[in-house]
Amino acid sequence: MGELWEGMRQAVWLVVTLDPDLVEISLRSLRVTLSALLIASMIALPLAAVLTVQRFRFRRLTVATLNALMGLPPVVVGLIVYIILSRGGPLGVLGLLFTPWAMVIAQVVIIVPLIASVAHQSLRELWSEYHDLLISLSTTKRQRIAALLWDGRRALLTAALAGFGRAIGEVGAIMIVGGNIEHVTRVLTTAIVLETGKGDFALALALGFILIAMAIVINFAIHNLSRTETEGRW
Amino acid sequence: MKKMMCGAVAWLAMAFGLNAAEMKMAVTTSFHNSGLSEVLLPAIKRDLGLEVHLLIVGTGQALRLGAAGDVDAILVHSRKAEEAFLAEGNGTYRREIMYNDFVFVGPGSDQAGIRGAANAVQALRQIAGVKAPFVSRGDDSGTHKKELSLWLEAGLQADGFDSWYRAVGAGMGTALNTAAAMDAYVMSDRASWLNFGNKRGLELLYAGDPVLFNQYAYIPVNPDKHGHVKHDMAIALEGWLVSDTAKELINGYQINGEGLFVFNAQPR
Amino acid sequence: MTSILPLRAEGAELRFRGKLLVGPVDVSLGAKGVTIVLGPNGSGKTSLLRMLHGLECPSAGQVRWAVPMHETFEKQAFVFQSPIMMRRTVRDNLAYPLRLSGVARAEARDRADHWAARVGLQDALDRQATVLSGGEQQKLALARALIRDPQVLFLDEPCASLDGRATREIEETLVAAAAAGTRLVMSTHDMGQARRLADEVLFLLHGKVQAFGPARAFFDHPPSAQARAFIKGDIVE
Numbered sequence: 001m002g003e004l005w006e007g008m009r010q011a012v013w014l015v016v017t018l019d020p021d022l023v024e025i026s027l028r029s030l031r032v033t034l035s036a037l038l039i040a041s042m043i044a045l046p047l048a049a050v051l052t053v054q055r056f057r058f059r060r061l062t063v064a065t066l067n068a069l070m071g072l073p074p075v076v077v078g079l080i081v082y083i084i085l086s087r088g089g090p091l092g093v094l095g096l097l098f099t100p101w102a103m104v105i106a107q108v109v110i111i112v113p114l115i116a117s118v119a120h121q122s123l124r125e126l127w128s129e130y131h132d133l134l135i136s137l138s139t140t141k142r143q144r145i146a147a148l149l150w151d152g153r154r155a156l157l158t159a160a161l162a163g164f165g166r167a168i169g170e171v172g173a174i175m176i177v178g179g180n181i182e183h184v185t186r187v188l189t190t191a192i193v194l195e196t197g198k199g200d201f202a203l204a205l206a207l208g209f210i211l212i213a214m215a216i217v218i219n220f221a222i223h224n225l226s227r228t229e230t231e232g233r234w
Numbered sequence: 235m236k237k238m239m240c241g242a243v244a245w246l247a248m249a250f251g252l253n254a255a256e257m258k259m260a261v262t263t264s265f266h267n268s269g270l271s272e273v274l275l276p277a278i279k280r281d282l283g284l285e286v287h288l289l290i291v292g293t294g295q296a297l298r299l300g301a302a303g304d305v306d307a308i309l310v311h312s313r314k315a316e317e318a319f320l321a322e323g324n325g326t327y328r329r330e331i332m333y334n335d336f337v338f339v340g341p342g343s344d345q346a347g348i349r350g351a352a353n354a355v356q357a358l359r360q361i362a363g364v365k366a367p368f369v370s371r372g373d374d375s376g377t378h379k380k381e382l383s384l385w386l387e388a389g390l391q392a393d394g395f396d397s398w399y400r401a402v403g404a405g406m407g408t409a410l411n412t413a414a415a416m417d418a419y420v421m422s423d424r425a426s427w428l429n430f431g432n433k434r435g436l437e438l439l440y441a442g443d444p445v446l447f448n449q450y451a452y453i454p455v456n457p458d459k460h461g462h463v464k465h466d467m468a469i470a471l472e473g474w475l476v477s478d479t480a481k482e483l484i485n486g487y488q489i490n491g492e493g494l495f496v497f498n499a500q501p502r
Numbered sequence: 503m504t505s506i507l508p509l510r511a512e513g514a515e516l517r518f519r520g521k522l523l524v525g526p527v528d529v530s531l532g533a534k535g536v537t538i539v540l541g542p543n544g545s546g547k548t549s550l551l552r553m554l555h556g557l558e559c560p561s562a563g564q565v566r567w568a569v570p571m572h573e574t575f576e577k578q579a580f581v582f583q584s585p586i587m588m589r590r591t592v593r594d595n596l597a598y599p600l601r602l603s604g605v606a607r608a609e610a611r612d613r614a615d616h617w618a619a620r621v622g623l624q625d626a627l628d629r630q631a632t633v634l635s636g637g638e639q640q641k642l643a644l645a646r647a648l649i650r651d652p653q654v655l656f657l658d659e660p661c662a663s664l665d666g667r668a669t670r671e672i673e674e675t676l677v678a679a680a681a682a683g684t685r686l687v688m689s690t691h692d693m694g695q696a697r698r699l700a701d702e703v704l705f706l707l708h709g710k711v712q713a714f715g716p717a718r719a720f721f722d723h724p725p726s727a728q729a730r731a732f733i734k735g736d737i738v739e
Contacts (some may be wrong), residue, residue, distance in 0.1 A: 035246045085462060087303035095462065097304050098258060098289060126589075133586040135557055136600055138575035147598075151589040179289040181258075194290075197407030198267060199414075199432030 006222065007205025014206050018061035026210060029187040032100050033167045036107035044112045049145040052127045063120060069113035078173030081106045104185070106173040111163035117151050118162050122155035123148050161219065168215055177181040237344070255466040256285035257306040260296035262376055263405040265309060265450065266336070268425025268494055270487050277483060282470055293406065294377030298325055300453065303460030307468040311401070311450045312376035325453035331475050332484050333449045333496045336380060337427055338440040339410070340419035354443040355388045362390055365398040367418035371409050372401025380448070381421045402423070423448055428489040505651050506567045506574045507533045507685060509554060509692055513563030516553045523549040524709040526563055531687065536680050538696045538717065539689040540705035542738050548583070548658050550706065551561050554687065555580050555656045556678040565610055576603055579652040583659045585643035592642055595631045617645040623673060637668030644672060657688035660690040661695065673698065676679065680712065691731060697721060707730055
């Protein structure tokens, strides 16, 4: 218990004093994960919509594959991204290994299947509701996708939220591809691993509390956004 | 709302600011855990205007990063592995910078009685004799390699040990955490031990045998093999690491009033 | 404006997994009037309307308009038995078909407001369509179907679960639309409604067209024993 209280005390202290390292690490965590979320959403949401409205030969297989990829072990993703981005790998010339972009790429790979699967579930429901109407209005495929994405935005926000939750708390992959370099690729989760390694549990816990608090704040923010949406303000 | 979104996107899109004068160096966990880098890096930045990004890994991985050209230089402590690295043409040469030493840490009760051991090898024989729990790094790091070579010198095969020998496959900190939790013996570099915050019942039980000295060497990655490495910066950094400024900082670095490193770079 | 009518079904039938739902149907719908599709449950009314509208492709035979199919897309519309509400405001539901047709946002908005007023929803413009009452939803669905000014409007039992007042309001809107030249093809269970609205009756039984002709003749001189029983309100099998 002593360690937990000490961790709490330090966490409060670090937040209250806006510890510059803590602020820097937290902002970097947010930035990496939000970038990954933005890119992943731009891939996953249209993909989910296309899978919903488009009948094609391997559709079922694709959906099943996406569902299976949801369980992709982050460490393996990290390893593969590492090998690809390493100087000897196919994309080595880009020099992205051990930069924040490598972490963004790994997180995108991890959360695209998750967001696409969750989004597909809810879009399929919406599509069965809208199907007759949109066919009757003789919409094009593109217009159907647009209508589903727009009218399903609340559910899609939830899908993105799930992706955010998974990405911000992820450590295995970004540790491998980011390298946990101070001031460059050190984020909340990798910093926690480092502090634990130093036996500095109090600081590790403090960082952990910040991570949890951040996840909660973002969850609330998104929840609020989706509430204003039901009232039709935007 | 829209304005906020645009702002957020712009913030994300901004390149994750990287300076031009920067290089990547792979270092061992034990070096980083010592805290010395927090003294050296700001001084390097001040003197050379050079931002050194540290990748903190085991010696084994540090060497692989160098061989793949993913870093510009490495600072490690495992002579045999370093020489093999050079023999394969991965680095230009090896420059010795400093040394610290390894220590044996264990529970205060010291069931194997290594406090009075005549030398390091004798201490290990005593531990194996009573099958006292022992935590090994098991991660192909310099410390791990050193430990294995000592068992060999003691005439014992580490891979034949029973369950009292625990290879954790992790960095020094994790190994120390594990030892603290299990009341086990463990071999650590002195720096990691002094900086370690979760000692519980562990105490420093044996140190001082010259065989435990731990030589750190600096190796720039071979620019002939990897054209993109920042060789100029690697050379500049080497020049600084063997300078008098570095000598003062390294020799003067203390934790709890104890010196950790001994500068021993030779001028060329 | 060229008319997309007449609409001809020639040997058109619709099957689902081999089972015949409706057909073969051979009818021709002329340029004007209100056709009421009658028949007991399961007689194929919904299937017939969906096939004529183009929601389902005939399994055999064909459904032909006076112009190529793609030219009819924006000139026909459908009102479903249970209204499909988009998860948007009333105004956005109304504006949606117009926006699809490339009408500018401001104009679409004006026309949406105008149509909302015509069906008595002017005070609900900014409400979510999904929270409206059943009657309000069906009025909205009707207005949304009429907003592109279709030449032909199909309605599948639009008043099936509505109270008298909502039914009357919908009928008024339908009469006005018919007077303005919209061709109506509508199924119903409500014999009174059929008598009030029909110019022409199509009587279906077991997927087959039992009778098709002027409404007055159908009601005054039912062409068959089943038709007579059906008009009286007896159970027809």
